[in-house]
Amino acid sequence: MRTPAAPDRGRFGVLVVEDDNTIGHHLDTGLRSNGYAPTWSRTGAGALAEASRGSYDALLLDLGLPDMDGLDVARTLRARFPDLLIIILTARTDDIDVIAGLDAGADDYLVKPFSLSVLLARLRAHLRRRTTASPPREPVTLSDLVLDETARRCTLHGADVPLRPKEFELLALLGRHAGEAVSRETLMAQVWDENWFGSTKTLDVTMASLRRRLTAAAQSSPRPAHVPQITTLRGHGYRLEEQPGQPAEQHGP
Numbered sequence: 055m056r057t058p059a060a061p062d063r064g065r066f067g068v069l070v071v072e073d074d075n076t077i078g079h080h081l082d083t084g085l086r087s088n089g090y091a092p093t094w095s096r097t098g099a100g101a102l103a104e105a106s107r108g109s110y111d112a113l114l115l116d117l118g119l120p121d122m123d124g125l126d127v128a129r130t131l132r133a134r135f136p137d138l139l140i141i142i143l144t145a146r147t148d149d150i151d152v153i154a155g156l157d158a159g160a161d162d163y164l165v166k167p168f169s170l171s172v173l174l175a176r177l178r179a180h181l182r183r184r185t186t187a188s189p190p191r192e193p194v195t196l197s198d199l200v201l202d203e204t205a206r207r208c209t210l211h212g213a214d215v216p217l218r219p220k221e222f223e224l225l226a227l228l229g230r231h232a233g234e235a236v237s238r239e240t241l242m243a244q245v246w247d248e249n250w251f252g253s254t255k256t257l258d259v260t261m262a263s264l265r266r267r268l269t270a271a272a273q274s275s276p277r278p279a280h281v282p283q284i285t286t287l288r289g290h291g292y293r294l295e296e297q298p299g300q301p302a303e304q305h306g307p
Contacts, residue, residue, distance in 0.1 A: 067110040071101040084170045098122035112139040125158045132159025156259040197280045215271045221264040228294035237291040
C-alpha cells in the first residue's frame, strides 16, 4: 500500500496540457525525474483524445490553449472522469478567473510563474489523500440524504446525487459533525491537506457548488425531498444541520 509520506509515484499517470514549449518541457522533465509518468499534449483537442486512450490520475491544464479554452477541457474531462485530479496552471490572476476554473471542475490552481517544487508538493498532497486507505464507515442519514463513505455514494430517496470528490469529502466531514461548528482550518486540513499552500477561496467555491448540487437534487426529486442546511459561520467556518420537513434552501454565500 502506498504510504502518505512516500507514495509510489511511478504508478501515477499525469496528463500535461500546455502549448508553451519551454513550460511544457520543464513540466515533462520535472515530473519524469520525480517518478511520475507524464504525457504532454499541446492542444485541447489532443488532450481530450489522449485522455480517452490512456489512464490518468492527474491533469495539469493550461487555460490559454491555441484551439480551445482550457475551461472547456476541464468541464469535459471532469464529466468523463469524476475522480480525475485537475490542477489548473494559469496566468489569469483575477478572482473571477480562479473561481471559473474551480467551478469548471478543477481541484486546485497555480498561477504562473510557479515553482516546480510547489507543484510537486501539491501533487503529492492531493494524491496522498486519494490513495491513503481509511477505515470503513457505516452509511449515515442526513435529512433525506444517505451518505455512504465506503462506497463514496450519496443518494436522495435512492437516486444518486452526483458530487465531485471534494464536494463529497466536505459533505462527509460536515455530516460526521452534524450540528457542530467546523472551522475553515479544519475543513482545509482534512479535505485538502494539512500543508495546504493555496488560498481558502477554493473552499468557498467548492462549498457553494455543493450547496447548489444538493438544492438541485431536492428540487428535481419526483417526491418531496429535504437536504441538510449548510450554514456559514462568519469568521469561523460552517455548520451542517438536518432539515426534516423543510424545503431545500441555500444559506450563506
